[in-house]
Amino acid sequence: MTYSIKEFAKMFQTTEHTLRYYTDIGLLPCQRDSGNHRIFDETAVNWMRGITYLKRCGTPIKDIKRYFDLCRMEESEENLLERYHIILHQCEQAHKKAAEAEATAEYMDHKVKHYEEILSGRIPDDTNPGTWQPNSTK
Amino acid sequence: MTYSIKEFAKMFQTTEHTLRYYTDIGLLPCQRDSGNHRIFDETAVNWMRGITYLKRCGTPIKDIKRYFDLCRMEESEENLLERYHIILHQCEQAHKKAAEAEATAEYMDHKVKHYEEILSGRIPDDTNPGTWQPNSTK
DNA sequence: TATTGACTTCGAGTTACACGAAGTTGCTAT
DNA sequence: ATAGCAACTTCGTGTAACTCGAAGTCAATA
Numbered sequence: 558m559t560y561s562i563k564e565f566a567k568m569f570q571t572t573e574h575t576l577r578y579y580t581d582i583g584l585l586p587c588q589r590d591s592g593n594h595r596i597f598d599e600t601a602v603n604w605m606r607g608i609t610y611l612k613r614c615g616t617p618i619k620d621i622k623r624y625f626d627l628c629r630m631e632e633s634e635e636n637l638l639e640r641y642h643i644i645l646h647q648c649e650q651a652h653k654k655a656a657e658a659e660a661t662a663e664y665m666d667h668k669v670k671h672y673e674e675i676l677s678g679r680i681p682d683d684t685n686p687g688t689w690q691p692n693s694t695k
Numbered sequence: 696m697t698y699s700i701k702e703f704a705k706m707f708q709t710t711e712h713t714l715r716y717y718t719d720i721g722l723l724p725c726q727r728d729s730g731n732h733r734i735f736d737e738t739a740v741n742w743m744r745g746i747t748y749l750k751r752c753g754t755p756i757k758d759i760k761r762y763f764d765l766c767r768m769e770e771s772e773e774n775l776l777e778r779y780h781i782i783l784h785q786c787e788q789a790h791k792k793a794a795e796a797e798a799t800a801e802y803m804d805h806k807v808k809h810y811e812e813i814l815s816g817r818i819p820d821d822t823n824p825g826t827w828q829p830n831s832t833k
Numbered sequence: 834t835a836t837t838g839a840c841t842t843c844g845a846g847t848t849a850c851a852c853g854a855a856g857t858t859g860c861t862a863t
Numbered sequence: 864a865t866a867g868c869a870a871c872t873t874c875g876t877g878t879a880a881c882t883c884g885a886a887g888t889c890a891a892t893a
Contacts, residue, residue, distance in 0.1 A: 562871075574851055577872090592858050594871055610806075613799040618849065641810040648803035655800040658793040661751040665786035672779040682772055700840075712882060715841090730889060732840055756880065 558599060559588075565597040569605055584608065584622050614647040615654060696737060697726075703735040707743055722746065722760050752785040753792060 566573045579585035580595060585604055587595045597605075604625065611621045624643050627636045675682050704711045717723035718733060723742055725733045735743075742763065749759045762781050765774045812818050 572851080573871090575849085578850060581873095592871075594858085610799055610802050613795060614803065637810075637813065641807075641814060644803070644806050644810055648800070648807045651796070651800040651803040655793070655796040657751060658789070658796040661748055662786070662789040662793040664748050665752065665782070665789045668782050669779075669786045672775075672782055675775065676779060682775055710882080711840090713880085716881065719842095730840075732889095 560597045560601075562595045562597070565601070565605070568602075569609060579608065582618070582622070584618065584625065611647060613654070614651045616647055616650070698735045698739075700733045700735070703739070703743070706740075707747060717746065720756070720760070722756065722763065749785060751792070752789045754785055754788070 560568065562573050562576055566576055576585065576595070580587050585597075585601060585608065587597050587601055590596050607625070608621060611624070612618075616624075620643070624640065627633060627640050627643075630636065633640075674680050698706065700711050700714055704714055714723065714733070718725050723739060723746065725735050725739055728734050745763070746759060749762070750756075754762075758781070762778065765771060765778050765781075768774065771778075
């Protein structure tokens with residue numbers, strides 16, 4: 558099973574521009590068809606999944622490429638430990654981000670509620686000047 | 696209570712460079728002392744908290760500025776509904792991000808476990824070529 | 834008086850795309 | 864056969880949000 562750049566972009570909720578960029582910098586491998594068009598196979602799906610998740614950990618592209626290059630090396634068993642440490646670190650980052658995102662969502666819920674109370678006329682609009690938030694979150 | 700740029704940067708886990716950038720573009724208001732040094736007060740703390748959370752929702756700086764400008768307007772009651780819709784939308788984004796981040800953290804946990812099984816010698820290293828992940832997450 | 838340290842402005846560099854122009858290819862419609 | 868069209872191609876510039884570094888100012892200390 559192979560995919561055109563359009564299909565592949567849709568699969569991963571990204572753009573064709575981004576995919577061209579990834580293939581151009583050698584991050585994402587792809588074949589070409591007779592008309593020089595990019596074709597993506599199951600291997601590409603795997604790599605792309607890796608890119609997606611590592612990006613969500615906040616990993617810069619350079620570091621993702623570094624990790625992938627380690628995976629793609631001839632003697633990749635020799636850098637097993639290095640790869641493990643990278644993943645371990647990115648895993649920690651992921652958890653940090655998740656906690657942060659959860660807290661942010663909670664905060665925004667408060668903010669929304671605050672606005673709804675103002676809109677229902679229960680309390681006055683105290684937004685101006687500069688009191689961004691529903692009285693220090695509490 | 697006021698803060699120097701250094702203190703303020705530390706408070707919000709950011710850099711002095713970034714704070715200068717924010718004040719320069721008019722996103723974050725600040726006073727100056729006799730020596731023209733930036734000083735941040737409690738109002739700035741409020742705005743900065745807003746910036747921090749909105750950024751974590753994925754809001755672009757332009758949109759944050761737009762929202763803040765609405766808040767700072769003379770007749771801000773008149774755009775109350777518009778502000779509410781902005782916040783509501785960003786709140787949804789925050790929840791989306793939180794779910795995504797949670798899923799990412801889980802995925803990375805799997806990946807770490809996979810590496811630990813390889814390291815303990817229970818299963819072979821199948822990373823090469825391109826099998827990024829512990830068999831399709833399952 | 835000189836040096837230190839913390840700030841200042843300003844301009845250039847970086848990352849990760851985003852966009853658009855211009856060219857190539859394969860397929861269909863006349 | 865040719866004309867047109869869609870879907871791709873390369874390539875080069877543009878953008879967002881910093882990031883860095885050089886060069887200057889200014890108050891306080893040695």
